[in-house]
Amino acid sequence: METELDKELANLRARISELETVINISPAMTFRWRVADGWPVEFASESVSQLGYSADDFVSGRVSWPGITLPEDCARLEKEVGDILAAGGSEFHNEYRLITKSGEVRWIADRNRVIRDRDGNVTHIQGVAMDITERRETESELKGSQKMLRSLAKHLQSAVEEERTRVSRQVHDDLGQALTGLRMDLAWLARRLQSGESAGGNCDEILEKVDQMFELIDSTAVSVRELCTELRPGILDDLGLEAAVEWGCERFSERTGIECVHRLRLHENQPDDLVATAFFRILQECFTNIFRHAAAQSVSIQLNAQNGMYVLVVKDDGKGITEEDANSQQSIGLIGMRERAHAVGGEIQVCGEEGRGTTVTATVPIQRIPAADEESCL
Ligand SMILES: Nc1ncnc2c1ncn2[C@@H]1O[C@H](COP(=O)(O)OP(=O)(O)O)[C@@H](O)[C@H]1O
Numbered sequence: 255m256e257t258e259l260d261k262e263l264a265n266l267r268a269r270i271s272e273l274e275t276v277i278n279i280s281p282a283m284t285f286r287w288r289v290a291d292g293w294p295v296e297f298a299s300e301s302v303s304q305l306g307y308s309a310d311d312f313v314s315g316r317v318s319w320p321g322i323t324l325p326e327d328c329a330r331l332e333k334e335v336g337d338i339l340a341a342g343g344s345e346f347h348n349e350y351r352l353i354t355k356s357g358e359v360r361w362i363a364d365r366n367r368v369i370r371d372r373d374g375n376v377t378h379i380q381g382v383a384m385d386i387t388e389r390r391e392t393e394s395e396l397k398g399s400q401k402m403l404r405s406l407a408k409h410l411q412s413a414v415e416e417e418r419t420r421v422s423r424q425v426h427d428d429l430g431q432a433l434t435g436l437r438m439d440l441a442w443l444a445r446r447l448q449s450g451e452s453a454g455g456n457c458d459e460i461l462e463k464v465d466q467m468f469e470l471i472d473s474t475a476v477s478v479r480e481l482c483t484e485l486r487p488g489i490l491d492d493l494g495l496e497a498a499v500e501w502g503c504e505r506f507s508e509r510t511g512i513e514c515v516h517r518l519r520l521h522e523n524q525p526d527d528l529v530a531t532a533f534f535r536i537l538q539e540c541f542t543n544i545f546r547h548a549a550a551q552s553v554s555i556q557l558n559a560q561n562g563m564y565v566l567v568v569k570d571d572g573k574g575i576t577e578e579d580a581n582s583q584q585s586i587g588l589i590g591m592r593e594r595a596h597a598v599g600g601e602i603q604v605c606g607e608e609g610r611g612t613t614v615t616a617t618v619p620i621q622r623i624p625a626a627d628e629e630s631c632l
């Protein structure tokens with residue numbers, strides 16, 4: 255006959271088997287280690303199969319936990335755990351890397367409880383380990399992009415400062431000097447008029463001075479126009495991207511002596527202001543890079559609208575960017591270019607071939623969904 259005790263025993267067995275099922279199907283790996291040399295495993299849940307090993311591999315001692323821990327992490331762990339046990343700790347957790355059976359390195363986080371016998375001697379450790387590789391990867395990607403953003407912001411700030419210094423110097427030198435010159439000329443004229451030297455129709459000298467003043471005013475007006483054009487080419491707003499690219503090419507050739515050919519085929523697909531500005535600034539950065547780094551003889555530029563995309567290709571015949579430079583987090587100019595393209599839903603490809611030049615390709619979808627905050631991208 256079934257006694258109360260039998261019933262309770264059956265109940266307990268059923269609960270234990272239920273718990274075992276939960277432990278075995280859980281993504282967490284559960285262990286019970288004996289505290290002895292090599293950390294022998296007394297229990298391992300089936301879920302260790304995610305590492306490519308079986309529970310029996312551990313229990314039989316064929317595989318040991320320290321044996322599959324990355325050596326540099328293993329040394330650190332042994333010390334940390336030893337310290338905790340010596341200090342009488344009852345719980346600890348660690349993050350470290352394991353090598354799976356197929357040789358893959360995975361990040362593991364474990365939480366452990368220290369088990370002691372009646373005399374207080376540590377006998378076992380019971381632990382739950384989770385694979386946190388994805389979390390670690392996301393964290394390191396996040397750190398990488400935060401670092402990149404910081405250096406981009408720093409670069410932008412110093413670029414703005416540099417630009418301000420240049421503009422202020424140009425205003426000071428060109429406009430300041432012209433105004434001082436004109437003021438001196440006016441003072442001269444005033445003296446002449448006051449002294450009555452010009453009375454009696456002898457105006458030649460005065461007229462000559464007035465002519466010089468006209469010339470100075472005209473050349474100053476040219477400087478002002480140039481300065482404004484450099485800050486933002488009006489041609490981009492007035493005549494559109496193709497005209498601005500054409501103008502940019504001519505100016506680049508004139509200034510650097512590097513030949514610049516272009517083929518511009520946008521036809522009826524004229525990009526909006528933001529896209530036009532992004533392309534133009536990308537082209538300017540390409541020109542600066544070619545002048546600074548490429549040692550090129552010639553540059554060819556193509557601007558097309560094809561397969562739903564605006565495509566700008568800038569190709570030089572210089573020494574060719576290295577793959578390392580093309581993908582480096584330090585290449586702030588290139589990152590800035592990528593950010594400009596991203597801001598209008600596009601992307602940039604940079605590739606170089608040693609001794610045969612560099613090609614920068616910017617693509618932006620013709621039909622794009624404007625971002626809510628995109629005014630700030632101009
Ligand atoms: N057209 C090019 N030809 C050869 N090398 C290039 C070219 N453009 C860029 N590079 C290389 O890539 C690096 C990164 O470019 P960039 O991010 O614009 O930075 P910066 O121009 O300030 O050095 C440059 O320092 C240069 O070595």
Ligand SMILES: [Mg+2]
Nearest residue numbers: 542543587588
């Ligand atoms: Mg650059």
